[in-house]
Amino acid sequence: MRCLVTGVAGFVGSTLAERLVSLGHDVLGVDCFTDYYARSNKEENLAALRAGPRFGFEQLDLATADLVPIVSGADAVFHQAAQAGVRASWGKTFETYTSCNVLATQRLLEAAKNAGTVERFVYASSSSVYGDTTDLPMRETSRPRPFSPYGVTKLAAEHLAELYRENFGVPTVSLRYFTVYGPRQRPDMGFHRFIARLLRGEPLPVYGDGEQTRDFTFIEDIVEANLQSLNEGASGVYNIGGGSRVTLNDVLVLLAELTGQKMEIARGDKQAGDVRHTAADTTRAETELGYKPKVGLREGLARQVEWMKAHPQAWG
Template identity: 55%
Template sequence: MKALITGIAGFVGSTLALRLLRDGYDVVGVDSLTDYYDTTLKEKNLELLDSGRRGSRLTVLRADLRDLDLRELLVDIDYVFHQAGQPGVRKSWGRDFSFYIESNIDVTQQLLEAARTAPRLKRLVYASSSSVYGDAETYPTSETLRPQPRSPYGVTKLAAEHLCVLYAANFGVPTVSLRYFTVYGPRQRPDMAFTRFLRAIKDDRPITLFGDGEQIRDFTFVDDIVDANIRAAESASLENGAVLNVCGGSSVSVNEVLGIMRDVSGRDVLIDRYEAVAGDVRRTGGDSHQIRQFLGWSPRVQLEEGIARQWAWVLESDG
């Protein structure tokens, strides 16, 4: 089997690639290595992939998807894992919004157009986000509730998700959208909370915390996210256009997370508190009933174990 991973140099993309290579897949990866964060970290992810590949089963294209012949790229692809996109709630306001439109909506639409005629394609898995829910009407939040994103980033993720549903309904493109709930784990992006927090603890620096810390998040370990992607891709019975939550079931406050980090590290946690940021929601928490029912998926890594594994990675890493 042959898989295409967009955004292969990123956090989830590189972790997914390692798993697929280990499982015997041939993998083609595309990444433009944008400078949203230090590109040397992405280069390290690619080096890790290269060192772990077997034979010639890994091909990496350093390119913008919009500059490639996507129809040609998909000719011999069985599974597409569309992880690429512009992340970040806070940066999506103002002038940067146009880049979010290009990276999260336009690229997805072009990929879906190419997928219409891909002869071997069995599944296109789109990486959506719990940001589409905004301040949800109820918790735990099910896929049937009305999305109401609170940030431009969330708007673009929802728009791309709608495109996946439309191409499935109108052209039979075998899409599935996975709504990730706060992914964490080794090689997490440096701008994301757990990496920022743990590196500050390592360096005996104060943690920068926006808001009062009582905001609640549903944290999901990256290996569980990868497992959900592969199950979604390989499922022959999943309805085209399906939308599924992928959530760790560990809805806890940020203050509780800091307590776990203190216990795991055995160090004091210093905090500098700032006002909450526009677009950040007060709470997330997903209902995982549908993904359990259709894919037999459930999270395996509990929050304490996952934070311990990310702490070990922070201690070993240079960044």
């Protein structure tokens, strides 16, 4: 199978591309190397892929480039590219989010429609579309109420995927990721920051009382969900969670144990856009995709800690 992976230099994109190549697929990866975090981290993510014969790479911006050449001939599109970050999406940077998350997705969908070869278009969405709801667990039928500009752009792109499926027959699947973690996690993300600070002996910044909960999902389970989205009959929106809903305070205790470091907390005020709780109902993904998370939180965090110890240059 010929696969296009956008955002291939990132956390999920590079891990997914490696898995696709290992399964014998040919992968064309694209990335524009936004300055959200260090390019050196992204180049390191690509190193093993670049060394293999089944991987090709093009540096381009999905919001401006001619996308026909990269989509033509692709059997599957895995659209992982996005401008990430809830807190950074407020204010003057919002234009970047609309360009990277909405416009880029529409242009890629349009190219897939015109190509006529795409058998599956998988869009990486986010649990952020649900917002700060008290209706838990979150279900695909729940009303989306984004609580941040980032969530608004992810939901808008989801709607575009649905419109292209219903009006033009583009076979789209949207996967709502719940707090992804593991090796190669972005330097701005919580677990990465906490582990790096613990290993340096620095205080851990906690916004609010620490009793907020998240449904944490290990990267390998996210990759598996993408592969399962190729199954016949997959269509529409699916929650992809890890089944590890834990308070932040409990996570920090576990990280201190896994790193063998003493924990010092530096508390701050709750940040705009941060939701109180997330919890995924994955029944639909289990029934229609065969999805079932396999990596528990302790094992997953232990693997991320070991990866970070081996890659201090990625700490940010």
